[in-house]
Amino acid sequence: MARSIKVSLIGNPNTGKTSLFNRLTGLNQKVGNYPGITVEKKEGICKLDRGIKAHILDLPGTYSLNTTSLDESVVIETLLDRTSKDFPDVAVVVSDVENLKRNLLLFTQIKDLEIPTILVINMADRMKRKAISLDIKQLEEDLKTKVVLVSSRKNMGVEELKKAITDFKSLDIEPCVNASVIDPVYFERLRKAYPNQLLYKLWLVITQDVNFGKIDRNRDLTDLKTTSFEIKSEADLKRLQHKETVVRYQFINGLLKKALSIDTATAKDLRSRLDRILLHKIWGYLIFFTVLLVIFQAIYDWSGYPMDFIDESFASLSSWLSNKLPAGPIADLLSEGIIPGLGGIVIFIPQIAFLFLFISILEESGYMSRVVFLMDHLMKKFGLSGKSVVPLVSGTACAIPAVMATRNIEDWKERLITILVVPFTTCSARLPVYLIIVGLVIPEGSILGGLLSYQALTLMLLYLLGFATAILGAWVLNKILPINRKSFFVMEMPAYKLPILKNVLYTVLEKTKSFVFGAGKIIMAISVILWVLASYGLGEQYTNAEQIVTEKYESENLSEKDLNQKIASHKLEYSFIGYIGKGIEPVVAPLGYDWKIGIAIVSSFAAREVFVGTLATIYSVESDGEDELTIKNRMKEEVNPILGGPLFNFASGISLLLFYAFAMQCMSTLAIVKRETNSWKWPAIQFVAMTVIAYASALAAFQILK
Amino acid sequence: MYTAQIIVVVILFVIALLWLLRKYIGQSKDSNNCGNGDCGCK
Numbered sequence: 023m024a025r026s027i028k029v030s031l032i033g034n035p036n037t038g039k040t041s042l043f044n045r046l047t048g049l050n051q052k053v054g055n056y057p058g059i060t061v062e063k064k065e066g067i068c069k070l071d072r073g074i075k076a077h078i079l080d081l082p083g084t085y086s087l088n089t090t091s092l093d094e095s096v097v098i099e100t101l102l103d104r105t106s107k108d109f110p111d112v113a114v115v116v117s118d119v120e121n122l123k124r125n126l127l128l129f130t131q132i133k134d135l136e137i138p139t140i141l142v143i144n145m146a147d148r149m150k151r152k153a154i155s156l157d158i159k160q161l162e163e164d165l166k167t168k169v170v171l172v173s174s175r176k177n178m179g180v181e182e183l184k185k186a187i188t189d190f191k192s193l194d195i196e197p198c199v200n201a202s203v204i205d206p207v208y209f210e211r212l213r214k215a216y217p218n219q220l221l222y223k224l225w226l227v228i229t230q231d232v233n234f235g236k237i238d239r240n241r242d243l244t245d246l247k248t249t250s251f252e253i254k255s256e257a258d259l260k261r262l263q264h265k266e267t268v269v270r271y272q273f274i275n276g277l278l279k280k281a282l283s284i285d286t287a288t289a290k291d292l293r294s295r296l297d298r299i300l301l302h303k304i305w306g307y308l309i310f311f312t313v314l315l316v317i318f319q320a321i322y323d324w325s326g327y328p329m330d331f332i333d334e335s336f337a338s339l340s341s342w343l344s345n346k347l348p349a350g351p352i353a354d355l356l357s358e359g360i361i362p363g364l365g366g367i368v369i370f371i372p373q374i375a376f377l378f379l380f381i382s383i384l385e386e387s388g389y390m391s392r393v394v395f396l397m398d399h400l401m402k403k404f405g406l407s408g409k410s411v412v413p414l415v416s417g418t419a420c421a422i423p424a425v426m427a428t429r430n431i432e433d434w435k436e437r438l439i440t441i442l443v444v445p446f447t448t449c450s451a452r453l454p455v456y457l458i459i460v461g462l463v464i465p466e467g468s469i470l471g472g473l474l475s476y477q478a479l480t481l482m483l484l485y486l487l488g489f490a491t492a493i494l495g496a497w498v499l500n501k502i503l504p505i506n507r508k509s510f511f512v513m514e515m516p517a518y519k520l521p522i523l524k525n526v527l528y529t530v531l532e533k534t535k536s537f538v539f540g541a542g543k544i545i546m547a548i549s550v551i552l553w554v555l556a557s558y559g560l561g562e563q564y565t566n567a568e569q570i571v572t573e574k575y576e577s578e579n580l581s582e583k584d585l586n587q588k589i590a591s592h593k594l595e596y597s598f599i600g601y602i603g604k605g606i607e608p609v610v611a612p613l614g615y616d617w618k619i620g621i622a623i624v625s626s627f628a629a630r631e632v633f634v635g636t637l638a639t640i641y642s643v644e645s646d647g648e649d650e651l652t653i654k655n656r657m658k659e660e661v662n663p664i665l666g667g668p669l670f671n672f673a674s675g676i677s678l679l680l681f682y683a684f685a686m687q688c689m690s691t692l693a694i695v696k697r698e699t700n701s702w703k704w705p706a707i708q709f710v711a712m713t714v715i716a717y718a719s720a721l722a723a724f725q726i727l728k
Numbered sequence: 729m730y731t732a733q734i735i736v737v738v739i740l741f742v743i744a745l746l747w748l749l750r751k752y753i754g755q756s757k758d759s760n761n762c763g764n765g766d767c768g769c770k
Contacts, residue, residue, distance in 0.1 A: 548744070
C-alpha cells in the first residue's frame with residue numbers, strides 16, 4: 023500500500039533550498055498561504071521507492087530558530103506543534119557547502135527538537151573548484167544523522183537524498199548539543215516543572231514570541247507562576263540565547279576542524295575578483311546602469327513583433343465576432359467591450375515576460391544580491407534601513423508583496439517609511455501604461471550609434487524616477503518621523519551561479535500568469551461595466567442621436583461611414599459614461615487629457631494596467647464597428663477636443679507618464695497598507711500625498727511643454 | 729431575442745459590479761498580519 027512521508031525542507035536563505043524543492047517535486051507543486059497570514063506556503067509531492075510518496079513542504083528561509091520576523095516564525099510554529107498537519111516525519115536541512123559553519127547553527131537547533139533530521143550539503147559540485155574537502159563519515163558521527171552531498175543544479179545526490187528520506191525511521195533522534203549547559207539550574211527546574219515536555223522545545227516556547235496553537239504559551243506561564251519556578255526577565259532570556267549560540271558555534275567549530283578542510287592555495291576564486299568589480303563604488307554603479315539599459319533596450323527590441331501580432335489578432339477577432347455573431351447587445355459586448363479590454367492586457371505579455379526573464383536571471387546568477395548590497399550604501403545616506411532595499415527592489419514587480427516584505431524590518435518607523443515609499447517604485451502594472459504612451463509620444467530615433475533607442479532610455483528613466491522618488495520620499499519622511507533606532511542590515515552574498523533554465527522559466531511563467539489572470543479578471547469586469555455605461559444612455563440627445571447628427575451634418579454631404587462615426591461619437595458623449603466623463607473633464611483638462619482619459623484614470627484606480635483596456639473599450643464603442651484598428655492606432659487618431667491636434671502628443675504624454683509614475687492608482691496596495699499598518703490613517707495619507715504629487719507634476723509638465 | 733440578450737447583459741453588468749465591490753470594498757478585517765509583536769502596528 024502506498025505510504026506518505028511528511029518532509030519539511032528547511033534552510034538558510036540562498037542555500038539552493040528552492041532549487042532542491044523544484045528538483046524533488048518537478049511540476050507537482052502548489053503555492054498557497056499559511057492560514058491567517060500572507061506568508062507563501064509551497065508544497066509538492068515527490069515519488070520515492072516502493073510506491074512511497076513524500077509530501078514536501080518548502081518552509082521560509084531562516085538563519086536560526088530564534089526568529090525575528092513573521093515568515094521565519096512559520097518555521098518554528100511548524101516544528102513545535104506536533105499536532106499540526108504540517109509537522110514533519112523528517113526534516114531536511116539544506117546547507118551550502120561554502121557557508122557550512124553558519125548553516126549548521128540551524129541544523130543543530132532542529133536536531134535538538136528530536137525530529138529525524140537529514141543534513142543536505144548543497145552546491146557540492148563546487149567543492150573541487152573551491153578546493154573544499156569534507157569528511158562525511160566524521161560529520162555523520164558527530165551530528166548523529168545522515169549527511170547527503172547534493173548539487174541541485176547538476177542533479178547530483180538527489181537520488182541518495184530520496185533514499186535517505188525513505189529510510190528516515192533509521193535516523194538517530196538524539197540531540198547533538200546539550201543546550202541546558204547554558205544555565206543548568208534553570209533548565210533542571212524547567213525539566214522538573216514539565217517532566218513530560220521536551221526540554222529544548224520548552225526553551226524555544228519561552229524565548230519565542232510566537233503564537234502556538236496547542237503548546238499554549240500563556241498556559242505554560244500560568245503554570246510557571248504556580249510553581250516555585252523563577253520567571254526570567256527578557257534581558258536574561260536574551261543573554262541566555264546568546265550563550266546558547268556561543269555553545270552551538272563552539273560545537274560546530276570543533277566539528278568542522280575535524281571534518282572540513284579548504285586548500286586556499288589551489289582555490290580558483292573567481293567570486294572575489296568579480297565582487298571587486300561589481301561592488302566597486304564607481305564601476306559597480308556603472309555596470310548596474312548598463313545592465314538596466316540593456317534590459318530596457320531588449321524589452322523594446324524583442325517584444326515588438328509578438329506585441330504587434332497580439333494587437334492585430336485581437337483587432338481581427340473583434341471584427342470577426344462583430345461580423346459573424348447575430349447582431350445584438352451580446353455580440354456588441356463581446357466585440358466592443360470584452361475582447362478589446364482583454365487585448366489591452368494580453369498585448370503586454372511579451373514585455374512582462376522579458377522583464378521577468380531578466381530579473382530572474384539576475385536573481386539566479388547572484389548579481390541581484392550585489393545590487394542590493396550596492397544600493398544599501400546609497401540608502402543609508404537617505405536615512406533608510408539596509409533592509410528596505412529588498413522591498414524597494416521587489417516593488418519593481420508589484421507593490422503588494424513588496425509591502426509585505428517589509429515585515430523583516432524590526433524597527434516600526436523604518437518599516438512604516440518603507441511601506442509608505444514602496445509604491446513609488448515602478449511596478450509591472452505601470453509598464454503597460456508606460457509602454458503604450460512612450461510608444462506614442464517618444465520619437466523612434468536612437469543614440470550611441472543605434473545601440474540605445476530614445477524609447478528604451480525613457481523607460482529606464484521612468485524606472486530610475488520611481489526609485490529616486492522613493493528614496494527622496496524616505497528622506498523627507500525620515501525628517502518628519504525621526505527614527506530612534508537603527509536596525510542592522512546583515513545579508514549573505516550568494517555565490518555566482520549560472521542560472522538554471524528551469525527555475526528562470528518557472529519564475530517567468532508564474533509572474534506572467536499572475537499578471538494576466540490577476541488583471542484579466544478585473545479587466546473583464548470593468549470592460550462589462552464600461553461597455554454598458556458607454557452603450558446606453560438617457561435623454562433626447564442619446565435616444566435621438568441619429569436624427570440630431572444627420573440634421574446637423576446634412577449640408578456637409580458626409581459619406582455613410584463618416585456619418586456613422588459621428589453618430590457613434592455623439593451617442594458616446596451622451597451615454598452614461600459620457601456624463602461621468604464630462605463631470606471629470608474639468609479636473610483632468612488642465613493636465614492635457616480629455617474626458618475619455620479621465621474615465622480611464624478613474625477605472626485604473628482598480629489596477630493601473632486597466633488604463634489601456636479602458637481606452638480600448640471606449641474607442642471600440644465609439645468606432646462604427648467596421649474598423650479593424652489596433653489599440654495603438656486608435657489612440658494615435660484621437661484628437662484633443664479643446665486644443666486640436668493629436669490628443670496623445672509629447673506634452674500630454676509626458677504629463678500622463680508623470681501622473682502614473684507618482685499616483686497611488688492601486689486599490690489593492692492601499693488595502694495591503696491598511697492591513698499591514700492596521701489603520702486607515704497611513705493609506706489615506708499615502709493616497710492623498712501621492713495623488714497631489716502626481717497631479718502637480720502632471721500639470722506642470724503639460725503647462726510647460728504644451 | 730433582443731430582450732433576452734438585454735437581460736443577459738444586465739445580469740453580467742450586476743455580477744461584474746458586485747464582484748468588483750466585493751473585491752475592493754469588502755476586504756477581510758483580519759488584523760493578524762502585523763510583523764512582530766512590537767512592530768508598532770497594533
